Amino acid sequence: MSDFEMPASVTAVAGPLPPAQADAVRALHRSATRCDGVAPLSEQPLLWLADEEAPVVHLLARATDDPPDDDRQAPLVGYAQLDVGSSTTVRAELVVDPPYRRRGVARALLADAATEAAAVPGRRLQVWAHGDLPAARATAAAAGMSVVRELWRMALDLTEHPPADAALPQGVQVRTFVPGQDEDAWRRVNARAFAYHPEQGRMTSADLRAREQEPWFDPAGFLLVERDGQLLGSVWTKVHPPGDAPDGAPGEEVGEIYVVGVDPDAQGLGLGRALTSLGLAHLRDRGLRTVILYTGAENTVAVHTYQRAGFVRAAVDVMYGASGSPARGTPLARVADDDTPTPADGATMGA
Numbered sequence: 001m002s003d004f005e006m007p008a009s010v011t012a013v014a015g016p017l018p019p020a021q022a023d024a025v026r027a028l029h030r031s032a033t034r035c036d037g038v039a040p041l042s043e044q045p046l047l048w049l050a051d052e053e054a055p056v057v058h059l060l061a062r063a064t065d066d067p068p069d070d071d072r073q074a075p076l077v078g079y080a081q082l083d084v085g086s087s088t089t090v091r092a093e094l095v096v097d098p099p100y101r102r103r104g105v106a107r108a109l110l111a112d113a114a115t116e117a118a119a120v121p122g123r124r125l126q127v128w129a130h131g132d133l134p135a136a137r138a139t140a141a142a143a144g145m146s147v148v149r150e151l152w153r154m155a156l157d158l159t160e161h162p163p164a165d166a167a168l169p170q171g172v173q174v175r176t177f178v179p180g181q182d183e184d185a186w187r188r189v190n191a192r193a194f195a196y197h198p199e200q201g202r203m204t205s206a207d208l209r210a211r212e213q214e215p216w217f218d219p220a221g222f223l224l225v226e227r228d229g230q231l232l233g234s235v236w237t238k239v240h241p242p243g244d245a246p247d248g249a250p251g252e253e254v255g256e257i258y259v260v261g262v263d264p265d266a267q268g269l270g271l272g273r274a275l276t277s278l279g280l281a282h283l284r285d286r287g288l289r290t291v292i293l294y295t296g297a298e299n300t301v302a303v304h305t306y307q308r309a310g311f312v313r314a315a316v317d318v319m320y321g322a323s324g325s326p327a328r329g330t331p332l333a334r335v336a337d338d339d340t341p342t343p344a345d346g347a348t349m350g351a
Contacts, residue, residue: 008077008105010112013058021060022049024076032095038131038315040095044207045081053206055085059094059112061105078105082116090117091319092127106139126321136318145320150297154311155247156280158289161310163280168225169269172232174278177222183208185231186224193233193261216240221286223278225271233262235275237282247314248290255283257293273305280309 017025026049032040048054061078080094092113096105110127117125126148129136140146168174177186183205190203211217221237236259245254257279262271283291293311295302 008061008103008108009064009074010078010108011060011062012112012116013060014056016050016052016054017058019050021058021076025049025058025060025079028076028079028095028097032098035098036131036133038133040130041081041093042128042130045093047207047210048081051206051210053204055083057082057084057116059109059116061096061109063100078109080109080113082113084116087120087123089124089126092125093130094127101135107142110139110143124321126319128317128319130317132316132318136320140320143320145322147318148321149319151317151319152295152297152303152313153246153315153317154293154295154303154306155314156291156306156309156311158280158284158291163277163284164273164309166274166277166281167270168274169227169271172225172227172269172271174223174225177219177224177234177236179212179219182224182231186234189231189233189263190259190261192263192265195264221279221282223275223282225275231263232266232269233260233271233275235260235279237279239283239286239288245292247292252290253286253288255286255288255291257291276305276309 013021016022026046029039029041029046045056048056049058059078059080059082060076061080062074063077064074076097077100078094078096080092083091090113094106094109094113096109110125113127114125117123127140127145128151129140187203187205187208216238218239221239222234223236224234225232235257238256238258240248240254240256242248242251242253245256248254257276260272260275260279262275280291292314293306295306297303297316
């Protein structure tokens with residue numbers, strides 16, 4: 001698996017990283033993204049770097065073959081973040097600095113991640129690999145891990161597939177999200193819509209506030225549907241600046257259907273499809289051409305729904321785990337067929 005072994009020291013840190021270490025991880029993330037054309041860490045791990053409430057353990061890999069002469073730390077050559085918020089599964093994302101690959105750094109991070117997972121009897125380790133790159137496949141195979149789930153990125157050209165009219169039930173009204181007012185109601189519906197989903201369903205106030213502080217956040221693209229003042233569901237859109245999202249032409253902003261969620265009590269009203277159409281119409285009115293979303297490959301209802309709207313598969317991320325170990329509750333975009341009994345009618349966080 002490696003050309004030669006490089007001594008590496010892996011340190012585990014619980015809680016938020018100090019600013020300098022968080023910045024080093026972000027720099028490592030950017031370096032790998034430039035090299036691979038694929039971001040190695042998704043949005044949530046980046047937001048959790050300095051989050052005091054995040055249920056994570058950070059693994060920092062530093063080179064030890066040539067330590068600096070002064071009191072500075074050895075260079076950061078690898079990083080993994082472990083989501084330990086579940087008693088049954090540890091989910092990890094990791095990145096290795098391109099010049100230090102094929103030297104056993106990834107194997108060292110995976111070994112420590114497996115040790116952390118095994119601290120709770122029966123708890124499994126599952127690892128996301130964005131882009132399904134050959135190097136990730138080789139690393140997983142060497143660790144005895146196989147693909148247990150796929151996450152598709154799907155893309156749509158709005159000039160070829162304009163959004164359908166959003167047919168809302170009688171008495172249902174649409175308005176925009178109001179920061180400082182709608183957080184609690186939205187989180188209640190989100191938790192109900194994704195009660196089966198251990199990641200999206202446990203979104204905290206801090207998680208929501210962190211996204212409201214992101215440069216891309218725009219309440220005009222966060223649409224709520226209500227009846228008699230009661231929140232039934234929402235569609236949250238995101239606009240990626242030029243060069244910050246895949247599938248767009250050079251210099252082009254790219255839209256995203258970021259979250260769609262419908263309260264289980266409101267299922268059967270056609271709100272999932274209507275909310276998706278509302279989100280697409282908002283992005284079209286912003287002048288965007290390309291829209292992306294993320295959906296679990298196993299969610300055939302969602303895949304067929306999006307394909308009918310004109311979305312096509314553009315890329316795939318994979319989750320590795322022990323062979324025969326089914327993954328549950330991993331990120332997926334979901335719009336349930338309103339005639340199909342499903343736990344929720346909506347979509348989780350995208351990238």
